[in-house]
Amino acid sequence: MNTSKLNKNKLLLLPYKFKFVGLLMIVLTAVVGFTIKLTDISWWGMQKTQMKVLVVDLFILGLFLIAWTKDEKEDEMLEHIRLVAIAMSFFTGILSSILHPIFDIAFGGALGDSYGQQQIIYMLLTYHFTFGFRKLTMA
Amino acid sequence: MKNTIKVERAKKNITQQELADKLGVSRQTINSIESGRYIPSTTLALKMSHYFDTTVNAIFTLEADDE
Numbered sequence: 731m732n733t734s735k736l737n738k739n740k741l742l743l744l745p746y747k748f749k750f751v752g753l754l755m756i757v758l759t760a761v762v763g764f765t766i767k768l769t770d771i772s773w774w775g776m777q778k779t780q781m782k783v784l785v786v787d788l789f790i791l792g793l794f795l796i797a798w799t800k801d802e803k804e805d806e807m808l809e810h811i812r813l814v815a816i817a818m819s820f821f822t823g824i825l826s827s828i829l830h831p832i833f834d835i836a837f838g839g840a841l842g843d844s845y846g847q848q849q850i851i852y853m854l855l856t857y858h859f860t861f862g863f864r865k866l867t868m869a
Numbered sequence: 870m871k872n873t874i875k876v877e878r879a880k881k882n883i884t885q886q887e888l889a890d891k892l893g894v895s896r897q898t899i900n901s902i903e904s905g906r907y908i909p910s911t912t913l914a915l916k917m918s919h920y921f922d923t924t925v926n927a928i929f930t931l932e933a934d935d936e
Contacts (some may be wrong), residue, residue, distance in 0.1 A: 805894040807907050868906050869897030
């Protein structure tokens with residue numbers, strides 16, 4: 731049977747080596763993030779808040795690279811687990827966008843402060859947790 | 870859904886890893902299918918039946934709670 735057409739329906743994922751690029755980005759942004767938090771260091775004349783936003787952006791990109799990269803042995807079961815993880819992160823995104831402002835109103839948080847970045851981080855962390863957990867329990 | 874993969878493997882005297890390599894999937898996937906935690910796609914089920922020289926129906930059987 732010719733299954734080449736079926737392969738066209740597969741998720742377009744990055745090659746495995748990008749996992750290490752993502753991991754490196756997460757480690758580097760964590761180090762830079764802590765340095766910014768603990769010191770008054772300033773690069774290229776940027777303000778502390780601007781630097782924070784940039785570091786969080788790169789942190790998100792690192793998490794995304796790990797998420798959107800093939801495993802060493804990518805097969806249909808992993809793709810199934812990936813889709814479940816994507817669905818879970820989708821629900822987390824919706825839930826957090828509904829609940830986060832309510833919590834901020836109830837507990838006096840800074841309304842609208844970095845919602846986008848926070849929600850994407852929640853979604854990516856949910857994805858990684860679900861993917862890792864399902865992979866462990868199914869294998 | 871129950872299956873007879875373990876029996877078929879025993880007949881051919883091959884390990885999960887060997888079967889996984891033949892079918893182009895991971896050993897974990899074969900283990901999950903064998904223990905009923907994952908139901909394979911039609912393509913993989915057919916590849917499996919070709920490899921074991923039998924039919925998909927002979928390997929996979931529906932149980933009462935599947936219907």
